[in-house]
Amino acid sequence: MRRTAIAAVLLLAATACAADTTTSTTAEPAQEFPVTVEADNGSVIIEMRPEAIISLSSTATEMLFDIGAGAQVIAVDDQSNYPQAAPMTDLSGFTPNLEAILSFQPDLVIVFFDPGDLIAGLEAAGVPVLSQGSAFTVDDLYRQIEALGKATGNVEGAVASNTAIQAGLEAAVTTSGDFGEGVTYYHEISSDFYTATSSTFFGEIYGLFGMENIADPADADGSAFGFPQISSEFIVTSDPEIIFLANVFYGESAETVSLRPGWSVMTAVRNGHIAELDSDVASRGGPRIVEFAESISNALAEFASG
């Protein structure tokens, strides 16, 4: 049984190659299916090039459109607000409804976690599912894009995306020179002082600039998975040189921060070095981390100019 399957794949590959040689003028060679893709839910076999993709992950949505799979996407969840072309529906990635998802007749569903038995339910209905949780490192991000490229038949698009992201990050870091070296920062996720340490995805990006995270001692053993809650007192005495706000969407701004009790004595507040980040960009490990790196670069340029 297994042998025949392999034989079939080889045969398909052979015919595809043969087809390639005859039509060598096409820009992108047709990718062979079925493919096996690695995801959080193990090895997933996708039989045919998917043409009716549902993305229940706002990060995956950004990746799909970036690698050129946008035309194959028929529906995205209610949090997928970027890019504008994404066909947003009221499907939810947090509380997904199996029937609602199946009513779109998808041939591939991408989720960021399994809230219960969603994956099992979709697989039972014969729909392949890729689960991709938040990237922990920039390498994770490249692997996720690569996997999406393979799964959707856009391998070259994925390579192009990854190359562009890598180049974008490098450019942002190069622009900053050594402005960032040793500069201390506080990255605020919420107004009750949840933050991200160097060990997180976003911390890694700050690290590319040589910056130092004030919150690292608060999660030295990693028990908060890099997202500890720290105290106001600690932030003020640590006196970070730049404050980055990832919670602008929730009404925080340079102004609200400077009005907090006791914060007016902080160097970053006095010198106005409070950078307001796009809340979506600063919470999704997708292609727009280049924008995130550029905001850091801009903040550092401002910081260096005084």
Add this chain to the structure above:
Amino acid sequence: MVAAAGAGLLVGPADIDVWSVLAAMGDALPFIEINHGLTEVEHTVLFEIRFPRVVLGGLVGAILAVAGAAYQGVFRNALADPYLLGVAAGAGLGATVAFASSGDSGFIAPLAFAGGLVAVAVTYSLGRSVGGRTTTSLILAGVAVAAFATAIQTYLLQRNVETLREVYSWILGRLVTVGWGEVLTLLPYAVVASAVLLGTRRLLDVLGIGDEEASALGLNVGRVRWIVVIAATLATAAAVSVSGLIGFVGIIVPHTVRIFFGWSYRVIVPLSLLFGAAFLMFADVAARTIVSPAELPIGVVTAFFGAPFFVLVLRTMKGSG
């Protein structure tokens, strides 16, 4: 309580030594000048971040404990806590609406306050319309209102999952973000409620013998109950709106006082006030030092240390008495 306040002021992630704190406190008093040797940052941390947090912890603890004692007296129910009539669920709903609709943190306190009051008002009118003046119908109405408010809250959370973490953190109680502004907001409620409850503490003893007996003694049972409930509820709603839902203080503190100092509300009410303040200030010290410089939610601390302590107290008293 003095010890708790002292510990609260002296301990924190910012390393300020004991003498400097004392010197700075002395220096802050009028007509006294002491060289405290603190930098401006340390001085600010002490007076604008640590100090208000300690004071607010004390106020919230005092309010919750005294309101719990009052509820237990009025309803003659040992399990009554300040959240009995739906204040917590109503305030939780209000806070969730604030998080979900605007995300502007300025709306959280007022909406939580309004939610708490509306919930209790509904509970009260339901309880009266159903069962006249019995306390059982009131408590059951509170259960129904709380369940209803929680259902709406859960629905809103499911529809606005991005606010889940913020709401959750609020539900566990938080003193992390407070300054003098919150203290000033809460202070009038704390003072008025404490005054009313201290003033009516003898009447709570009379109520304890039963509605009919109390009426026979010339007490207007309905009115006393109404005044006590309003005072306790207003103060609780105000406390909850600034600090989130801090559990357990309202039950554990009055009962501990009762075990050590007897059953008269003349004693329980004022002592609950003091011990409640002390308990929460200590809990907050634990919240910000155990995993320093990270924070623990204070609601977790009160339950984690409160529950075993309470069991211990119960066991000890059973053994000796």
